[in-house]
Amino acid sequence: MNQEPNTLLSKNTDIQPPVMLVTGSAKRIGAAIIRAAHTQGYRVIIHCHRSEKEANSLADQLNKSRANSAVVIVADLAVVNHGAALEDFVKNIIEAFGQLDVLVHNASRFYPSPIGYINHEQWNELFLTNAKAPLFLSQALLPYLKRQQGCIVSLLDIHAHDRPFNNYTVYNMAKAAHRMMVQSLALELAPDIRVNGVAPGVNVLPETDSDQALEPTLQHSIVDSIPLQRIGKPEDIAHSVLYLIQASYVTGQIIDVDGGRGLTLAGGKY
Template sequence: MNKVVLITGGAKRVGAGIARYLHARGWRVLLHYRASSAEAQALADELNALRADSVAIYQLDLLQIERLPELVAAAIAQFGRLDAVINNASSFFPTPIGEFSEAAWTDLLGSNLKAPLFLAQAACDELKKTQGCIVSIADIHVERPFPLHTLYTVAKAGLVAMTKSLARELAPNVRVNAVAPGANIWPDDGGIFTQESRSQILGSIPLGRIGRPDDLAQAIHFLLEAPYLTGVVLPVDGGRSVVL
């Protein structure tokens, strides 16, 4: 396989898990990162040691919208094609009503919605050439909002709407889908998820554990390889959305 995937925020945590999973299945990977240069380089070195010249890295602040075409150009320059874009990069922090700012709006809406939308625009011509696809990471809390996270919820809801709209507009040449995780690696949230709240969440998951990066990566891989699926938002939450 010579397929190429661009993963935003791919240097660590879930993004790195997705990169490892897809790389193990033959994909070549362009890892985007913003600040995690050491982690990005270490992951690229790890994977290139397994298969030479199969991973490249590119640094960019996704809120610099005018520079997003650089990511597409980097994939073409390094690998000669682009088959998939995974919108993984995301800001996540609480924004209680009465306290949030325009800066928080810019950050949360920018990383979770604006950048994925403009990156899709930048990538669509190359994806059409390869009959490629876009997969975004949404959230089960779009339907049942998590307390104190209104701006994040609005952004992810927009990402779901984007997925469905682009699935229609870019068909039949480009498929556009999303996965919607529940708990998958506890976030660095400044203490919003206390030990008590984590135990409560864990107790509400029918399958009895929080997700792992491989759980999301497996679902993403399925969507990448499913030629008759577009406009789908696939829950990957251990059944938690059934009981919320």
């Protein structure tokens, strides 16, 4: 994809708009990526698991703006553990618009796993969403992405490389694996498919009523450590994702979008 969708469409109205799938995109950062891509002329596939109501609402808004431009696919990413289920998932994705140009790995689980309390359930869940599903879904969709000379963008974390988040060992390990997937696939899939990543810092806080919520004191200490002295916005991440999609000579790169927070991190410090 060497040009912005709007540029492509303005030159030849017979060219079908490109298609983007974003996992976990019913709300928050995923929804921001969907909205930004839709504004740029993409047809979008909104994937969700438990947030079907929010996903349908988002799709309705986008389809009112441009008819037949957004669809919702509901699936537990554990489908990657089952061959037949994964085949059905891929079939649904491709049947939505007949092609796939961009795959964005956004779905993620995030919660603490302090040593002494780590169990297999935490390990399986955090590695599924943050490492295993991105790899196996990339593999399953590879023929379709290659056909379009498309690209993959992964949402990572500034804590995935040399700066672990204290008490989040399993999450840190899973995101580190995902980061290495980005770099490995960038080599293996070149020159047909570009693979890049975006590493958020504090761009959106976990919902206060979820098991991912951060204590207020921790929230304040994190914000105090950000050089730009503010929490980022989901739109900041979406902007970087769209840049990487359109940057035809960039692959294997990870962009930190963290307000400079990575400059203040050291070891177990918040």
